Amino acid sequence: MLREDGSAIPGLHAADNTTASVMRRRTYPGLGSTMGPAVVFGYRAARVISSR
Numbered sequence: 001m002l003r004e005d006g007s008a009i010p011g012l013h014a015a016d017n018t019t020a021s022v023m024r025r026r027t028y029p030g031l032g033s034t035m036g037p038a039v040v041f042g043y044r045a046a047r048v049i050s051s052r
Contacts, residue, residue, distance in 0.1 A: 013045035 001012040016038040023029060 013041075013049065015042035015045055 001009045001014050003009060016034065019037070019041060021028060021034075022037045023033065028034075
């Protein structure tokens with residue numbers, strides 16, 4: 001998660017449609033296209049959180 005000035009907020013994670021698109025130029029190519037990135041980034045956030 002980022003502040004308005006672009007700096008990261010430590011310890012705050014986002015996944016699914018609350019994040020910026022990982023697609024080129026922040027486009028939305030179609031239904032289901034956010035599911036893969038949501039799983040990957042949710043998993044990564046859970047790993048970081050569980051390691052603390």
